[in-house]
Amino acid sequence: MGLYLTAGFAASAFVVLLFGSLAGFVSGPEGYALDRHVTLAVRRWHTPGHDRLLRDITALGDFLVLLPATLAVTAALAWKGHRVSARLFAGSVAGGFLLNSLLKWSFERVRPDLWPPLVTEHTFSFPSGHTSMATVFYGGVVAVVFHLTPSARPRLACFLGAAALIAAVAVSRVYLGAHWLTDVVGGLLVGLFWVILCATGTEFLARRQALRQPGNL
Numbered sequence: 001m002g003l004y005l006t007a008g009f010a011a012s013a014f015v016v017l018l019f020g021s022l023a024g025f026v027s028g029p030e031g032y033a034l035d036r037h038v039t040l041a042v043r044r045w046h047t048p049g050h051d052r053l054l055r056d057i058t059a060l061g062d063f064l065v066l067l068p069a070t071l072a073v074t075a076a077l078a079w080k081g082h083r084v085s086a087r088l089f090a091g092s093v094a095g096g097f098l099l100n101s102l103l104k105w106s107f108e109r110v111r112p113d114l115w116p117p118l119v120t121e122h123t124f125s126f127p128s129g130h131t132s133m134a135t136v137f138y139g140g141v142v143a144v145v146f147h148l149t150p151s152a153r154p155r156l157a158c159f160l161g162a163a164a165l166i167a168a169v170a171v172s173r174v175y176l177g178a179h180w181l182t183d184v185v186g187g188l189l190v191g192l193f194w195v196i197l198c199a200t201g202t203e204f205l206a207r208r209q210a211l212r213q214p215g216n217l
Helices: 002-026 029-043 048-061 063-079 083-107 129-148 152-175 181-212
Strands: none
Touching: 002 029, 002 181, 029 152, 029 181, 048 063, 048 129, 048 152, 063 083, 063 129, 083 129, 083 181, 129 152, 129 181, 152 181
16 A cells, blocks of 8 residues: 555656646747647648537537536445445545646736637636546546556446547637647546545555455445
8 A cells, every 4th residue: 555655656746847847838939839720720720520520529528418427426435335436536636627727827927819719618727627637527427437447448448438538628629729639638637636645545445444444445
């Protein structure tokens, strides 16, 4: 258990270092130049069909969609008797939302304005909330699957599915003009940090509970 905790916190610290480096890059001229180049390049891919598709995809990272989904996953875990996983999953989504909101207000980065965005947003840009919450939710589902089953096949399927959904949401935010490229990378790192932290906490609490009451994870 000690080794597991050490690995979890080491991974979290590494992600924090990456985020710190990204934050420094974003504030410099190199970061803006990269973001500007990518945003202008994405503009050339716009078509009415792509617009509709990417609007549907971006909804997968919207809190109005993830909130009921979180309640459903939490209820299912609790109903199956996985009370620790249920509490930690719900807490991870709520905590991830608060963490991302705090970071947005800390950086106060304005959203892209190189062309009219295809969605209307009223908060700051960095880090991307949709990408962060998609990473927290779908990454959290992966963490729960890894925690509950040792079988490689469902683990791999869940991981690949979650990775595809997170990547799609991230791409949609840049395509729709809601975020810069570095915003979605920052959101991904924030979500990944929170998933690692909560997954480590879940495993620790579940193993400690198992020592007291075997079979009640």
